[in-house]
Amino acid sequence: MSQIYLGYDFKVTPLQPGTEILIAELGYAGFESFVETEDGVTAYIQKEEWNAAILENINILQSEEFKITHTFSEIEQINWNAEWEKNFDPIEVAGKCTVRAPFHPVKNFEYEIVIEPKMSFGTGHHETTFMMLQFILENNFEGKSVLDMGCGTAVLAILAEMRGASKLDAIDIDEWCFENSAENIERNNCKNISVYLGDASLLSGRKYDVIIANINRNILLNDMQTYCRSLNDNGALYLSGFYKEDLPIITESCNNLGLSFVENKEKNKWVAAKFTN
Numbered sequence: 530m531s532q533i534y535l536g537y538d539f540k541v542t543p544l545q546p547g548t549e550i551l552i553a554e555l556g557y558a559g560f561e562s563f564v565e566t567e568d569g570v571t572a573y574i575q576k577e578e579w580n581a582a583i584l585e586n587i588n589i590l591q592s593e594e595f596k597i598t599h600t601f602s603e604i605e606q607i608n609w610n611a612e613w614e615k616n617f618d619p620i621e622v623a624g625k626c627t628v629r630a631p632f633h634p635v636k637n638f639e640y641e642i643v644i645e646p647k648m649s650f651g652t653g654h655h656e657t658t659f660m661m662l663q664f665i666l667e668n669n670f671e672g673k674s675v676l677d678m679g680c681g682t683a684v685l686a687i688l689a690e691m692r693g694a695s696k697l698d699a700i701d702i703d704e705w706c707f708e709n710s711a712e713n714i715e716r717n718n719c720k721n722i723s724v725y726l727g728d729a730s731l732l733s734g735r736k737y738d739v740i741i742a743n744i745n746r747n748i749l750l751n752d753m754q755t756y757c758r759s760l761n762d763n764g765a766l767y768l769s770g771f772y773k774e775d776l777p778i779i780t781e782s783c784n785n786l787g788l789s790f791v792e793n794k795e796k797n798k799w800v801a802a803k804f805t806n
Contacts, residue, residue: 533603534574534576534603534604535573535574535602535603536601536602537555537571537572537573538599538600538601539551539598540598542568542595544568545772546746546772547589547594547595547597548569549745549746549770549772551587551589551590551597552572552745553748554586554589555587556702556703558583560572561574561703569597584599618654619633619636621636621638622659623663623666624638625639626641626642626688627640627642628662629642630644631643631645640692642717644682644684644716645709645712645716655799656796656797657769657801658681658684658743658769659796660794660799660800661685661769661801662685663794664794664801665685665688666692668765668803669693670694670739671692672693673693673738673739674697674736674738675694675698675737675739675740676732676737676759677699677741678756679701679702679742680699680706680710681706681709682706682709683699683724686741687719689739690719690721695721696721697722697723698722698724699723699724700731700732701724701726702726702728704726707724710724728752732755732756732759735759736760737760737761737764738760739764739766740759740760740765740766740767742756742766742767742768742769742770743769743770744770746770746772746775749771757783757806763805765803766783766788766804766806768783768802771799773800775800776800780802783804787806788806789805790802790804791803
């Protein structure tokens with residue numbers, strides 16, 4: 530379906546973590562799609578969801594630590610599915626798993642995940658998603674209860690079920706991600722995943738053997754205590770969405786809550802890490 534969108538072109542200095550923080554705040558404000566550029570990010574929002582004060586609560590724009598300028602324009606009748614079809618190539622992880630779109634040919638992999646990405650984060654192309662897929666392939670999920678927090682397309686929950694997880698919750702604060710996750714779960718014939726629209730406040734009273742959270746540093750730090758309360762004894766917490774230089778503060782936060790660092794992966798300065806209690 531074609532929609533009329535507004536595109537905001539942001540130039541960000543310093544580029545990181547400015548771009549990461551900006552994307553997170555714009556996502557909360559209703560922006561639906563982001564394309565990182567050499568000097569910042571282009572963000573898209575449906576015209577019917579836009580208002581003249583849309584940027585007033587984007588805190589980073591008032592920060593003295595970053596210099597951010599922007600321009601915006603109306604983009605008429607973009608067919609997002611056609612855009613994805615032009616730009617979305619299948620990926621392969623560890624020779625065991627492929628993530629492809631419905632229009633890609635079938636490949637002979639142990640785990641084949643079909644994702645209609647639309648505008649949700651989590652096709653496997655981003656370094657953080659790729660590393661989390663690696664962690665799921667390398668670790669035992671048989672019979673485990675799993676939380677995929679900030680699920681995006683639900684690609685991580687889908688692979689976790691394929692790896693034997695018995696009960697899974699996938700949660701995202703973005704309605705587009707919520708709907709896209711439900712579609713992808715059905716498309717991959719998953720039976721054990723429940724999808725919820727919301728944030729970490731939904732975790733009250735819930736417990737999991739494994740928690741996967743691929744979000745961003747600030748949200749991870751803010752919600753870490755909630756994750757720890759929701760983790761069963763001898764549980765595992767997998768975190769990503771932050772840079773190598775952020776690993777010490779993430780580790781310190783986990784240590785203060787009784788979690789121990791196990792290992793981490795690094796890809797193009799992005800990091801994914803495993804902790805246990």
